[in-house]
Amino acid sequence: MKKFEPVKLTTKNVLMFAIPALIGVLLYLTPMKIGGKIGMAIGLLLSWCSSKASGWSMQVAIVLMTATAIATLICQLTKPEFVMKSERLKKVLVPGWVETIIRIAGSALAIIIWFNLISEKIYSEDTGMVMLDLVASIMIWFVVASFFVPFLLDFGLMEFIGTLCRGIARPLLHIPGRSMVDVLTSFLGDQNLGIMVTNDQYTHGYYTAKEAVTISCCFSATGIAYWYIISSIIGIEKYFVPIVASMFITALLTTIIMCRIPPITLFPDAYYNGQEENKENDKPDDMSTFDFAVQLAVQKAATFKGIKAMIWRAVDFCSAIIFSVLPVVMLVGTAGLMIATYTPVFDWLGAPFGYFMQVLGIPDAMAAAPATVAGFADVMIPSLLCGDISSDLTKFIICVLSLIQIIYMSEVGPVLLMAEIPVKFRHMVILFIEKTILAIPIIYVCGLLFGIPR
Numbered sequence: 001m002k003k004f005e006p007v008k009l010t011t012k013n014v015l016m017f018a019i020p021a022l023i024g025v026l027l028y029l030t031p032m033k034i035g036g037k038i039g040m041a042i043g044l045l046l047s048w049c050s051s052k053a054s055g056w057s058m059q060v061a062i063v064l065m066t067a068t069a070i071a072t073l074i075c076q077l078t079k080p081e082f083v084m085k086s087e088r089l090k091k092v093l094v095p096g097w098v099e100t101i102i103r104i105a106g107s108a109l110a111i112i113i114w115f116n117l118i119s120e121k122i123y124s125e126d127t128g129m130v131m132l133d134l135v136a137s138i139m140i141w142f143v144v145a146s147f148f149v150p151f152l153l154d155f156g157l158m159e160f161i162g163t164l165c166r167g168i169a170r171p172l173l174h175i176p177g178r179s180m181v182d183v184l185t186s187f188l189g190d191q192n193l194g195i196m197v198t199n200d201q202y203t204h205g206y207y208t209a210k211e212a213v214t215i216s217c218c219f220s221a222t223g224i225a226y227w228y229i230i231s232s233i234i235g236i237e238k239y240f241v242p243i244v245a246s247m248f249i250t251a252l253l254t255t256i257i258m259c260r261i262p263p264i265t266l267f268p269d270a271y272y273n274g275q276e277e278n279k280e281n282d283k284p285d286d287m288s289t290f291d292f293a294v295q296l297a298v299q300k301a302a303t304f305k306g307i308k309a310m311i312w313r314a315v316d317f318c319s320a321i322i323f324s325v326l327p328v329v330m331l332v333g334t335a336g337l338m339i340a341t342y343t344p345v346f347d348w349l350g351a352p353f354g355y356f357m358q359v360l361g362i363p364d365a366m367a368a369a370p371a372t373v374a375g376f377a378d379v380m381i382p383s384l385l386c387g388d389i390s391s392d393l394t395k396f397i398i399c400v401l402s403l404i405q406i407i408y409m410s411e412v413g414p415v416l417l418m419a420e421i422p423v424k425f426r427h428m429v430i431l432f433i434e435k436t437i438l439a440i441p442i443i444y445v446c447g448l449l450f451g452i453p454r
Contacts, residue, residue, distance in 0.1 A: 004284055006295050007302070014294070017156040017301035024151030042148060046141045046228065047237075057136035061326065062114055064139070065107040068323045069100075076100045088316065092323045099324065106327020109334060110135070122334070126341050130384060131333040134233070135326050141229050142325075146317040150310055156297030163283075163293035172252075174259045175211045177283075183219045195412065199419040205275040210267040212421045217264075217407060217431050218255040226379065227403060233383040234395045242450035246400045246443055254404070254438040261434070263427050272420065329380060332409070336374060336381040346370035346385070353436065362444055363391035363454050368398055372440070375402045376432050377409055393444075393452045400443045407432045 007013070027042045050057075075083050075093040083089045095103075112118055113128035122128045152158070166177030175183070179201070195216050202212035227244065231237045258264055283292045304310070340346050347370055354369030362368070367389050371382035382402035386395055407413055407428045416423050 004292075004295075006284075006287070007299060009294065009298060013298045013302060016304065017160070017294075017297045020151045020155035020301070021157035021160070021297075024148075024155070024157055027148055027151060042145060042228065046144055047232065049144050050137050050140050053136075053140050057140055058114070058132055061132070061136040061139050062107070062110045064322050065103070065110055065135075065326055065330070069103040069107040069327070072100050072103050072323070092319050095324070102331065103323065103327045106330040109330050113334070121338060121342060124341075127337040128334050130337060131330055134333065134380060134384070135330050138229065138329065139322065139326060143318050146314040147311075149317070150313060154300075154304060154310070154313070156300035159300045160293045160297035163296055164289060166283075166289060172256050173214065175214055176207065179207065179211065179215055183215060195416055195419060195421075199421055203272050203420050205271045208269045208271055209422050210264060210269045213264055213267050213423055213427075214255065214259050216416060216419075216421055217423065217428070218258060218435075219251060219406075230380070230383045230403060231399050233380070234386050234399050236392055236395050236399060239392070239396060239450070239452060242446070242452065243396065243400055243403075246396075246446035246450070247404050249446055250400060250439050250442045251404050253442050254435055257438055258431070258434055263430050267422060329378065332378045333380055333384070336377045337384060340370060340374065340381070340385055346374050349373040353440070356437070357397075357440060357444075360441055360444055362394055362397060362440075364389045364394045368394050371398045372401065372436055375405045375408055376429075379403070379405075379408050391454055393447045393454045396447045396452045397440065397443045400446070401436065401439055404439060405432060405435055407435075 030041070053060075072093055072095065076095075076097065079094060083093050109122075109128070110132055113123040113132050116123050162180035162183065165180045169175050169177045169180050169183075198207070198212055198216045201207050202209070207215065227247070228237060228240060231240055231243055236243070283289070287295075350369035350371070350373045351366075353372040354366040357365035357368065357372075368386070371385040374381040374385055379402055382398050386398055389395055389398070407416070409428075413425075413428055416428065417425065
């Protein structure tokens with residue numbers, strides 16, 4: 001077991017943590033007014049970039065998806081030496097045949113939609129064209145946002161806040177105190193990264209199976225970059241601060257309940273492959289929690305490798321979005337919208353939640369019902385099903401709900417199934433339903449407390 005070793009705190013290394021952390025808070029979590037518009041600085045920037053790129057973004061998205069699909073197919077077939085020797089290139093260009101086929105299919109679908117081929121049901125303004133426009137916006141949003149996310153994640157802010165929150169972890173959430181750093185990074189950062197971090201901690205003996213399931217299925221949310229995007233799609237970005245606050249409140253309260261009931265309670269409270277608990281870098285007994293939080297934050301900030309490394313990190317993040325996420329969103333989103341537009345499937349599945357919301361007194365309950373279950377397919381679909389909803393409060397509920405349901409099969413579901421964490425598809429279905437039932441009344445109360453108009 002590795003003992004934690006504190007570093008000497010200096011003005012320089014404390015500021016290395018504090019200044020970027022403050023920039024991150026100002027960018028993502030502080031409302032401001034610019035050019036007559038009120039919102040988060042990052043949101044206003046994304047909106048401005050998206051409006052400037054609206055005339056050409058769809059064409060660029062199609063070209064990029066097609067080019068990456070062709071490059072992936074060639075590299076998957078030939079495995080060129082220069083690609084195989086580079087971990088960065090190998091990761092994005094040789095992802096395996098399943099993802100290669102998804103990339104090809106996603107780019108092909110984008111071409112079909114753009115040129116109005118095969119059937120109007122595919123390329124109509126209610127289905128494929130909506131998704132193509134959304135994919136283009138996602139491309140712009142993530143390219144811009146990726147250069148600012150490190151201010152939240154890479155300079156110790158998550159370590160600092162997570163460590164201060166350790167006191168609530170074990171008694172309330174039944175997870176170890178050290179996991180709060182993982183929880184916040186998973187919640188605010190990339191959801192796939194969150195699951196992979198949790199999986200790594202589980203396989204190395206830091207979490208039991210039950211703890212790993214709790215963290216990955218209750219906290220590995222979509223990431224802060226998605227939050228503003230989805231609130232903008234629904235048209236309630238002016239309530240961004242209440243949305244973020246409600247997400248944290250809902251995630252906390254639902255997890256307090258879910259960690260005490262099946263299926264989470266049915267997972268073994270045992271470490272991976274019979275390991276003993278790994279207590280590496282635990283808090284020393286003679287150090288206060290605040291001092292330990294500062295130490296971890298400063299040590300995290302010290303790992304910063306310079307602007308060049310920060311740019312490459314952003315490039316890696318952007319390439320992952322363009323190569324992997326855009327084709328999946330294109331495929332699953334279009335399929336989901338076709339199901340929602342031309343079949344009653346989401347209406348049937350969402351009907352029980354519609355009646356549930358009617359009992360609670362939520363406006364436009366039946367109109368919102370399909371959106372309550374559509375998130376199981378993809379996180380974006382619920383926001384696209386809100387066209388018939390006039391109530392800001394109901395839009396607010398759907399927005400927060402879609403962001404904290406967590407398990408959606410276009411991305412998080414497959415990643416969870418491929419990890420060592422012992423979660424099966426049936427568990428995901430049950431956890432999704434549990435989360436939805438528990439979350440709706442909590443979000444409703446939050447919306448009323450924050451004064452969201454009905």
